[in-house]
Amino acid sequence: MSSSESTNARTRTASWFSTPFFVIVLPVAVAALLYRLEPFKPVLLPVQLGRSTVAVPARNGHMQDGSERVGEGHLEGPEDLAYDAAARVVYTGCEDGWIKRVTVNDSVVDSAVEDWVNTGGRPLGLVLKPNGELIVADAEKGLLRVSSEKEIELLVDEFEGLKFKLTDGVDIADDGTIYFTDASHKYPVKDAVFDVLEGKPNGRFFSYNPATKKTTLLAQDLYFANGVAVSADQQFVVFCESVLMRCNKYFVLGPKTGTIEKFCDLPGMPDNIHYDGQGHYLIAMFTALSPELELAYRYPFIRKAFAMFTKYVGSLSISKNGGVLVVDLEGKPTAHYYDPKLALTSAIKIGNHIYAGSIFYPFVTRFDVEKYPALPTV
Numbered sequence: 001m002s003s004s005e006s007t008n009a010r011t012r013t014a015s016w017f018s019t020p021f022f023v024i025v026l027p028v029a030v031a032a033l034l035y036r037l038e039p040f041k042p043v044l045l046p047v048q049l050g051r052s053t054v055a056v057p058a059r060n061g062h063m064q065d066g067s068e069r070v071g072e073g074h075l076e077g078p079e080d081l082a083y084d085a086a087a088r089v090v091y092t093g094c095e096d097g098w099i100k101r102v103t104v105n106d107s108v109v110d111s112a113v114e115d116w117v118n119t120g121g122r123p124l125g126l127v128l129k130p131n132g133e134l135i136v137a138d139a140e141k142g143l144l145r146v147s148s149e150k151e152i153e154l155l156v157d158e159f160e161g162l163k164f165k166l167t168d169g170v171d172i173a174d175d176g177t178i179y180f181t182d183a184s185h186k187y188p189v190k191d192a193v194f195d196v197l198e199g200k201p202n203g204r205f206f207s208y209n210p211a212t213k214k215t216t217l218l219a220q221d222l223y224f225a226n227g228v229a230v231s232a233d234q235q236f237v238v239f240c241e242s243v244l245m246r247c248n249k250y251f252v253l254g255p256k257t258g259t260i261e262k263f264c265d266l267p268g269m270p271d272n273i274h275y276d277g278q279g280h281y282l283i284a285m286f287t288a289l290s291p292e293l294e295l296a297y298r299y300p301f302i303r304k305a306f307a308m309f310t311k312y313v314g315s316l317s318i319s320k321n322g323g324v325l326v327v328d329l330e331g332k333p334t335a336h337y338y339d340p341k342l343a344l345t346s347a348i349k350i351g352n353h354i355y356a357g358s359i360f361y362p363f364v365t366r367f368d369v370e371k372y373p374a375l376p377t378v
């Protein structure tokens with residue numbers, strides 16, 4: 001073949017590949033086939049849509065202005081935070097299995113990070129007992145107790161034969177009862193996004209009695225059961241469902257014992273919730289309900305497409321305007337701090353600061369609410 005013939009052949013081949021068949025029809029056909037073959041089947045969600053407008057009387061939509069980074073580079077995805085006021089340290093659970101201790105100093109550059117104990121799993125929710133023990137909701141290991149001497153004890157990792165796959169949020173009542181969630185009995189923490197996209201209620205909410213070692217199922221069929229907080233008056237326990245963008249309360253004392261009522265609706269997907277000791281709960285959100293998310297909520301086929309993109313292409317970031325919603329003792333919102341690019345998973349109040357954890361960041365975020373307050377919205 002002469003060189004001009006081979007050039008012609010290449011040109012012909014190239015032009016053939018650029019025909020509508022190869023450029024449009026084939027990729028669409030392949031995508032359609034993959035879509036048909038994909039076994040992942042999201043279902044309709046039982047949510048009322050168009051309620052992205054949770055009324056909040058005060059807000060700061062630029063929470064990153066004035067935010068400081070604590071322990072940057074020494075913390076991999078610090079999810080939840082627990083504060084030891086006497087020692088002035090914050091405990092936080094990281095991606096690499098370490099529970100670390102971060103000192104609380106006036107200046108963030110003075111903060112030190114110490115490796116405390118490694119669970120060998122993925123520590124998420126944390127609560128500190130007055131005796132220095134830490135109760136840990138470890139996504140991979142289950143519910144753990146870590147003594148102040150750093151001995152780890154597994155308390156429970158299954159209920160009636162159904163293993164916890166994603167132990168997530170935890171709190172403890174004054175009487176010693178531990179309340180905790182398993183976000184999903186189906187998907188492990190690394191696949192949490194598929195649990196959310198599938199839209200099926202795989203979450204459970206439990207109590208654990210340390211005296212009898214008995215676990216009790218309090219609620220099931222929950223849509224990604226997440227943060228837990230015992231109420232200030234010990235009457236009820238709040239548990240959040242990320243996918244339904246709400247927190248409910250389960251009564252543990254009084255005439256309503258054993259019943260569930262709405263605590264609050266949220267403008268986004270909640271993670272951990274913590275009482276601030278001063279009449280307010282801080283609820284961290286990794287995203288607000290964005291228009292993309294609202295479409296995904298409405299149409300299972302969009303969630304399937306998101307899931308396939310995540311599976312075959314890479315992680316899809318649709319989180320936006322994450323932050324902290326502050327609510328009062330009745331669950332009524334009082335302030336909302338957020339930022340377009342922010343995604344938080346926990347928030348606690350120390351002095352004038354909100355300290356916030358996030359599985360997405362290598363640091364703890366610190367934010368001065370006196371200096372950068374939420375301003376009235378009307």
Ligand SMILES: *[C@@H]1O[C@H](CO)[C@@H](O)[C@H](O)[C@H]1NC(C)=O
Pocket residue numbers: 087088103104105110111112
């Ligand atoms: C920071 O806080 C820790 C714990 O309270 C303390 O030991 C340390 O001296 C502080 N560092 C500075 C420079 O203040």
